[in-house]
Structure formats: C-alpha cells, structure tokens
Amino acid sequence: MSNGFSRREVMAIGGAVASTAAMTPLARARMMPQDMDRDVFAGVVRELRAIVGDEWVFADEASTISYRKSGIPDLRGEHVPSGAVAPANVEQVQAILALANRYRLPLWPISTGKNMGYGMATPASSGQMILDLKRMNRILDFDAELGTILVEPGVTYQQIHDYIEDNDLPYWVDVPTVGPIVSMMGNTLERGVGYTPYGDHFFMQCGMEVVLADGTILKTGMGSIENGNTWQAFKWGYGPYLDGIFTQSNFGIVTKLGMWLMPRPPAYKPFMVRSPNVEDVAAITDTIRPFRMNNLIPNGVLIMGALYQMSMFNRRADLWDGEGVIPLDVIQRHARANDIGMWNTFYALYGTDEIIAAIEPILTTAFEATGADVLTEAEMGGNPYFEHNKTLMRGGMTLEEKGLVRWWGRSGGAVAFAPVAPAKGGETIGQTQLATEIMNKWGFDYAPAYAVGGRELHHIIFLMFDKGDDEHSRKAEQCMEEMITRFGERGWAAYRSSVSTMDLVADQYGAANREVNARIKQALDPNHIIAPGKQGIA
Amino acid sequence: MHPRRGRLLAGLTGATLLSGVGMATGFSMSASAQATYEIEPRAPEYLYARTCGYCHGHNIAPIIRGRALPPAVTAAIVRSGMGAMPAFKPTEITDAELQALAEWLAQSEADPEEHGG
Ligand SMILES: Cc1cc2nc3c(=O)[nH]c(=O)nc-3n(C[C@H](O)[C@H](O)[C@H](O)COP(=O)(O)OP(=O)(O)OC[C@H]3O[C@@H](n4cnc5c(N)ncnc54)[C@H](O)[C@@H]3O)c2cc1C
Numbered sequence: 001m002s003n004g005f006s007r008r009e010v011m012a013i014g015g016a017v018a019s020t021a022a023m024t025p026l027a028r029a030r031m032m033p034q035d036m037d038r039d040v041f042a043g044v045v046r047e048l049r050a051i052v053g054d055e056w057v058f059a060d061e062a063s064t065i066s067y068r069k070s071g072i073p074d075l076r077g078e079h080v081p082s083g084a085v086a087p088a089n090v091e092q093v094q095a096i097l098a099l100a101n102r103y104r105l106p107l108w109p110i111s112t113g114k115n116m117g118y119g120m121a122t123p124a125s126s127g128q129m130i131l132d133l134k135r136m137n138r139i140l141d142f143d144a145e146l147g148t149i150l151v152e153p154g155v156t157y158q159q160i161h162d163y164i165e166d167n168d169l170p171y172w173v174d175v176p177t178v179g180p181i182v183s184m185m186g187n188t189l190e191r192g193v194g195y196t197p198y199g200d201h202f203f204m205q206c207g208m209e210v211v212l213a214d215g216t217i218l219k220t221g222m223g224s225i226e227n228g229n230t231w232q233a234f235k236w237g238y239g240p241y242l243d244g245i246f247t248q249s250n251f252g253i254v255t256k257l258g259m260w261l262m263p264r265p266p267a268y269k270p271f272m273v274r275s276p277n278v279e280d281v282a283a284i285t286d287t288i289r290p291f292r293m294n295n296l297i298p299n300g301v302l303i304m305g306a307l308y309q310m311s312m313f314n315r316r317a318d319l320w321d322g323e324g325v326i327p328l329d330v331i332q333r334h335a336r337a338n339d340i341g342m343w344n345t346f347y348a349l350y351g352t353d354e355i356i357a358a359i360e361p362i363l364t365t366a367f368e369a370t371g372a373d374v375l376t377e378a379e380m381g382g383n384p385y386f387e388h389n390k391t392l393m394r395g396g397m398t399l400e401e402k403g404l405v406r407w408w409g410r411s412g413g414a415v416a417f418a419p420v421a422p423a424k425g426g427e428t429i430g431q432t433q434l435a436t437e438i439m440n441k442w443g444f445d446y447a448p449a450y451a452v453g454g455r456e457l458h459h460i461i462f463l464m465f466d467k468g469d470d471e472h473s474r475k476a477e478q479c480m481e482e483m484i485t486r487f488g489e490r491g492w493a494a495y496r497s498s499v500s501t502m503d504l505v506a507d508q509y510g511a512a513n514r515e516v517n518a519r520i521k522q523a524l525d526p527n528h529i530i531a532p533g534k535q536g537i538a
Numbered sequence: 539m540h541p542r543r544g545r546l547l548a549g550l551t552g553a554t555l556l557s558g559v560g561m562a563t564g565f566s567m568s569a570s571a572q573a574t575y576e577i578e579p580r581a582p583e584y585l586y587a588r589t590c591g592y593c594h595g596h597n598i599a600p601i602i603r604g605r606a607l608p609p610a611v612t613a614a615i616v617r618s619g620m621g622a623m624p625a626f627k628p629t630e631i632t633d634a635e636l637q638a639l640a641e642w643l644a645q646s647e648a649d650p651e652e653h654g655g
Contacts, residue, residue: 058628065618069625086629114624121627134629135576154629158588180592181624313597384597399592405622406599412622468621 030064031080033106033127041082044103048085051095056135059083067113067130070120071405072415072498073465073473073480079122079499081108084130090255094215096131097253100529101213107131108531109253111153111186116178116405117416117462118190119499124533131253133185139163140256141232147171147261148206148232153185153254160184161397164261171261172395174198180397185257189247190496193451193458195392197350198262199300200453202247207231209256210246213525218242218252232258248496250531251524262395265350269360270390272380274341275372278328281343281432281450282425283370288345288452289423291366296359297347299393300451303428304344306335307447309385311404311464316445325440339383341372346389404447404462411468415476415500417461417483419492423452431459431492438486439463442479458495484508499533506536579635582642589626590639595652599623604648609640616640 032041045059058064059082067084074080085107087093100107108128113121121130137154142163149160157179164171173179174194176187188201198204207221221237222230235243246252275284284303291297307326310319319334320326335342347363349356364374380386384400391398405412417435421427428450436446444463451458461483465476477500484494484501488508497505506514517537521528532538593599599622602612613636619625631639 055628063628066625066627069619071622084627112630113627116624120624132627132629134627137575162588181589181630397592400596400598402593402622402624403598410621 028068028074028077028080030059030061030068030082031077031126032082033104033129034125036103036105036127040103044099044105045083047099048096051099052085052087052092056086056088057083058085067121067132070122071116071413071467072119072500073413073467073477074122074500075470075473075477078126079119079124080126081121081123081130082127084121084132086132086135088135090136090209090211090217093131093133093211093253093255094217097211097213097215097529100129101527104527104529105129106529106532108534109133109153111183111189112156112181113186114178114182115186115190116182116402117414117498118496122499124499124502124531128532133253133255134183136255142167142169143232144169144171146233147263148258149184149261150207150232150256150258151184152256153183155185156181156183157187158397161395170264172196172198172264173261174201174204174395175392175397177392177401178399179395180399184259185254188257188259189249189254191247192496193300193453194395195300195302195346195389195451196262196348196395197298197300198260199451201259202244204260205243205257206233206235206260207256207258208243208246208254210252210254212252213527213530217255219256220246232260245520248535250534250537251520253530265352267353267356268348268350268394269356269376270346270348270386270393271360271363272375272386272389273345273347273367273370273372274339274375275343275345275370276341277371278342278432279429280341280370280372282429284343284345284367284372284425285423285428285450285452285457286425287366287370288347289455291347291363292423292452292454296362298350299348300453301345301347302389302392303450303452304346304385304389305446305448306340306342306344307331307445308404308449308460308462309340309344309388310334310338311407311447311462312388312400313384313403315409316407316464317409325443325445338385339380340385344385345372346393348390348393404464407445407447407464408466408472409468411466413465413467413473413476414462415465415480415498417463417480417487418494418496419459419461419487420456420495421459421492423455423457427492428457428459430490431487434486434490435459435461435483438483439479442475442482444476444479497535502533503536575635576632579632579638582635582639585631585635585639586643589631593623595649595654597653601648601652601654602643603646603652606644607640609637609644612640612643613637 048057106128108123109131110121133153136152138152141150157175160173174196176192191202207223210218220243367374405414439446449460466472493508494505594602616626
C-alpha cells in the first residue's frame with residue numbers, strides 16, 4: 001500500500017491547477033443541450049442567474065468540473081451535463097421549471113449527486129443541466145415521539161446522525177454503506193438499501209412534497225389536509241397512492257421527504273457467519289430466508305463475498321500480480337489470513353439482553369448446520385471486516401467501501417449491476433456462477449455481495465475497472481451489457497441501474513411498462529424537461 | 539414553505555422504549571432553526587472529520603495531513619475528484635470553507651492515529 005501522492009504527482013497536479021479541467025483527463029468537456037443554440041443557452045444562463053444568484057449557476061468548463069465526474073465508463077461522452085443550477089428554495093425550483101418549459105431546457109435533479117456506481121451526478125443524456133438541490137439542506141421536522149423526520153434534498157445521513165447525537169434523541173438512522181456524503185432523499189428515491197431493521201428505505205418513507213413540471217406543489221398522503229398533523233405518520237392517504245411514481249422517476253422534483261426512524265434499542269448484538277466455500281451461499285440463503293420472513297432476523301442481511309470485502313482495504317496488486325483474474329485459491333488464502341471465509345454473512349439482534357439471549361441459539365444452531373462458524377464480538381472484535389458491518393447494522397457512519405473504487409489503481413472506476421431474485425439458494429448459486437463466468441471472460445474479478453430483504457435478495461456486483469484506460473473501460477462497458485442481457489434471459493433484472501444502461505434495463509421490464517410510464521410522463525411533463533431518459537422514460 | 543416550522547419536538551413526556559429508557563422531556567429545539575452553512579461556515583476540523591477523514595488516514599485513501607500539500611492543489615482535487623475520490627461541489631463545501639480547509643490541511647501536523655491507503 002502506498003502512503004500518499006508521490007512528489008511527482010503533486011508537482012503534476014500543482015502545475016495543472018491553473019486549468020482545473022486539464023488535471024482530470026477523465027472528465028469530458030461540457031456539452032450543450034441538444035437542439036439549443038449557443039445564444040439561446042447563454043440567455044437561459046442569464047435568466048437562471050437572475051433566479052438563484054450569479055454564484056449558483058455553473059456554466060463553464062472550470063465551474064462544472066464537479067458535476068462531470070463519474071466513475072462509470074462513458075467512452076462516447078453520452079453523460080455530460082451542460083451546466084448546473086442550484087436553487088435555495090421551492091420558489092426558485094418553480095421559477096427554474098417555468099424557464100425550462102419556456103426554453104425546453106432539460107434538467108437533471110440531484111440531491112447530493114453521489115449516485116456512485118450509477119453515474120454520480122451525471123445525466124442519462126448529454127446536455128442536460130443539473131438541478132442541484134443540495135443547498136436545500138435542512139432537517140425541517142423531527143418528531144421525537146413518533147420518530148419521524150422531514151428532510152430537504154441536501155440533507156446527508158451524516159447530518160441526521162449528528163442531529164440525533166447533538167440532541168440526544170433515542171433513534172437510529174439507517175444508512176447505505178456510504179452514509180456520510182450521500183442524501184436520505186436521493187437514496188430513498190432510488191429505493192436504496194441499508195442494514196438495520198429499517199434497511200428498506202422506501203418502505204420506511206412516509207409523505208413527500210413534489211414540484212411538478214408545471215410548478216404545481218403536490219404533497220402526497222396526508223400532507224395536503226388542512227391543519228393536518230399526520231403527514232409523517234400514515235403513508236397511504238386517500239385514493240391512489242402516489243409516492244411510488246416519484247421514485248426512480250422523472251415525473252417531478254421531490255423537495256421534501258418524510259421518513260421513519262428506528263427507536264434506538266437498549267441492546268444490540270452483531271453476528272458474522274463465516275462460510276468456507278463458494279457453494280455455501282446456497283445453504284446460507286436458505287437458512288436466512290425463514291428467519292427474515294418470521295423476523296427472528298430483523299435487519300437487512302449482507303452475505304459478503306471475500307473479494308468484495310478485501311477490495312475495501314486492499315488494491316488488486318496487493319493480492320495478485322499474475323495474469324488474468326485472481327484465482328479462487330489465492331482469494332481463499334488471503335481470506336483465511338484475514339480470518340474471514342469465502343462468504344461472510346452479517347446479521348444482528350436488537351432489543352433487550354433477554355430477547356437476544358432467547359433468539360441467539362436458534363440462529364446459531366441453524367447457521368452452524370450449514371458448516372459455518374457463527375462468530376461474535378468475542379471472537380471477531382477489532383477485525384476490520386467485522387467492525388465494518390457492525391457499524392453498518394447500527395446505522396453508523398463509514399466510507400470504507402469507497403475503497404473498492406480504486407481496486408485497479410489511482411484512476412478508479414466502478415459500475416454497479418444489482419439484479420434481484422427470490423431469496424432461494426438455487427438463485428444465488430445460479431447468479432454467482434453466471435456473473436463469475438461473464439466477468440472472468442472479460443478479465444474482471446467477481447466481487448459480490450447479496451443483500452437479503454424479506455423474500456428477495458439484491459445481488460450487488462461492483463464491476464471494478466480502470467477508468468484511466470480506455471480499453472479497460474470499453475471492456476467494462478461490454479461486460480456490463482452482457483451481464484444485463486444474459487441475466488435478463490434467465491428472468492433476472494436489475495432493481496436500479498447506471499445512467500448508461502437505463503434503456504437496456506427498461507426494455508427488460510416490457511413494452512407495456514414503458515408505454516404506461518410514457519403516458520404518465522406526457523400528462524405530467526409534456527415538454528419532457530425533467531430528467532429525460534431517467535429509467536428509460538423519455 | 540416550511541409547514542412544520544417551530545412545532546416540533548416540544549412537550550415530550552413519558553415516552554418509553556422497550557426497556558423503559560425514558561426520553562428527554564421539554565426538548566424544544568426547532569429543526570428548521572438549522573442554519574445553512576452558506577451563512578455559518580463550518581470549521582476545517584469539523585469538515586475533515588465528517589468527510590475527508592473517513593477515507594484519508596483510514597486505509598482507504600492517501601494520508602494528507604502533515605504533508606504541507608499546497609492549498610491550491612487540495613482545492614483543485616476536492617472540486618474535480620481525483621481518481622477514485624468523488625468530486626465535492628460548491629453546494630457541498632463553499633469556496634470559503636474549501637479555502638480554509640485547504641489552508642488548515644497545509645499547516646496540519648501528521649496524526650499518528652491515521653494509517654495510509
Ligand atoms: C462503494 C459503494 C457502496 C454503496 N453502497 C450503497 C448501499 O449500501 N445502499 C445503497 O442504496 N446505495 C449504495 N451505493 C450507491 C449510491 O452511492 C447511494 O445509493 C447514494 O445514496 C446515491 O447518491 P445520492 O444520495 O447522492 O443521490 P443523488 O445522486 O442525489 O440522486 C440519485 C438519483 O435520484 C434522482 N433524484 C435525486 N434527488 C431527486 C429529487 N429531489 N427529485 C427527483 N429526483 C431525484 C435523480 O435521478 C438522481 O440521479 C453505493 C455506492 C458505492 C460506490
């Protein structure tokens with residue numbers, strides 16, 4: 001492991017500071033909205049400045065650099081924004097939408113724009129202007145009796161975590177593995193996951209405020225009842241339930257989001273199940289399922305592959321400098337040296353010591369019957385892999401998994417594929433075999449994790465590549481396409497996708513789905529100004 | 539715009555958890571009183587601990603304290619997101635905050651607790 005930037009690198013960076021764009025060969029030059037000529041664009045930028053103030057419109061090469069950064073392959077410059085605009089409040093969002101309708105300016109909304117593995121802040125097609133909602137960054141409501149929170153788009157999990165600690169509130173916030181820098185809003189709208197009992201984020205969402213393309217402000221559920229106080233307590237409201245159509249969607253701009261928080265339990269005990277062989281994933285899955293269904297295991301369980309885990313703290317060259325993908329026996333050897341197995345399953349118990357003592361032996365017996373070791377703090381305390389998941393299963397803050405992005409070296413690069421399947425052993429074995437075959441064929445290491453919900457699992461596959469090398473990026477792109485296609489042939493589709501594969505995945509969900517989405521889009525946003533291409537919706 | 543302003547967190551009594559852990563009563567801070575950092579800039583140490591320090595010095599990314607990194611270099615890297623690092627936008631860390639952070643970093647001592655990445 002190296003300890004820092006080399007002197008040469010610092011010099012090189014220093015020399016390039018004057019022209020920020022030059023120091024990041026990976027970032028592409030800004031691209032104009034399609035069908036808009038430069039003068040019109042310049043006029044639009046002037047009007048945007050009048051709405052939000054000069055300093056919150058970014059429309060040149062240097063100031064848009066942050067918005068162009070992404071870790072996924074983009075060889076043909078298909079996901080390059082034209083600029084960004086950052087409103088401070090709902091009124092400014094409405095004014096921007098009115099302007100966008102007038103000039104047909106496509107807007108790509110982001111909350112914190114850290115959609116890592118899926119394209120960060122970059123849009124589904126080039127030329128869109130990023131609508132950066134990060135300045136709307138306040139916790140608007142925290143009901144300490146109900147454990148509910150109402151947040152603006154820019155509120156990060158770290159901010160909520162700090163708020164809870166500063167005010168000594170008896171709640172936990174459930175986080176994705178990258179909590180400190182990402183938003184509750186963006187994550188929940190993408191239907192992201194975490195690892196406490198409140199890990200299915202959209203399940204725990206309650207009420208939202210949406211600004212529609214024509215400026216209408218819609219409060220879902222109980223939010224529009226005059227003098228109402230039930231907005232964050234009751235999800236369903238009256239009539240059709242609308243919240244779902246604003247997730248993974250381009251039907252509106254969400255400006256407020258309600259969520260439920262987990263009461264902090266008096267006792268918490270994390271477990272790790274260490275399985276020695278790749279095939280063990282089937283038995284592990286079949287063991288987890290009934291306990292997730294009857295809730296004896298209450299949290300979002302992670303079955304972590306050894307290579308996924310080791311990619312956090314190591315670079316590829318630390319493990320392997322031979323030809324081709326890293327052989328299984330090498331992975332096994334390193335795993336053993338780190339006291340982990342080929343699969344390591346993390347679950348936790350919450351409640352009182354008595355409750356935990358009653359459930360623990362039931363689970364331990366079941367997992368041991370699969371040939372695994374069931375380990376606790378007593379055996380694993382201090383082991384970085386155990387500590388990592390121990391932190392996550394109590395909603396703690398960590399960015400350790402970011403380490404996997406630099407698996408191949410400094411340039412970084414990772415794109416995610418996350419197919420879902422029923423939580424059955426045969427499915428995990430089938431998916432693991434197929435992903436290994438395809439990824440190894442293209443020269444990529446298969447570094448997996450399975451996140452087990454109730455009856456389903458998300459297979460989290462990070463395709464790690466070197467974005468500094470165009471040939472490698474090209475292979476990553478082709479490998480991803482083959483995975484999506486061949487998984488699709490087996491009936492397995494992604495729950496979410498990178499901006500580069502939205503049409504491909506949308507097709508797998510069928511023509512009727514696409515058509516219904518298109519009709520809703522036409523009704524709500526006839527000029528198609530909000531995030532065209534999002535989830536394959538024009 | 540802020541429908542719940544001021545009515546939250548007040549008058550809480552007697553709520554208990556599973557084990558009877560009592561919650562604080564009379565807690566009355568309004569969340570909407572949270573000032574945005576455009577008005578109240580956050581200190582460099584605070585920002586370092588809550589963002590940079592999760593990776594740098596934590597086995598994930600290079601150690602950057604105690605290395606007298608030129609502030610202009612730090613600022614450029616933060617905005618562009620060098621390599622595997624994400625880029626941080628002016629809406630996440632203002633220019634003024636970033637400048638103060640970069641200057642603080644250049645002056646900072648190495649922290650023996652940190653380990654490289
Ligand atoms: C190593 C690694 C680990 C990760 N672990 C997890 C994990 O455990 N769980 C998980 O869920 N994800 C995970 N991610 C993926 C991702 O980083 C997170 O999901 C993150 O929360 C998304 O970024 P964000 O919150 O900044 O959302 P944004 O980037 O702000 O938003 C995501 C998308 O949602 C839409 N959107 C956002 N805000 C609005 C709005 N206000 N109105 C309308 N549409 C909007 C836009 O299409 C936008 O592109 C991981 C990524 C990496 C690289």
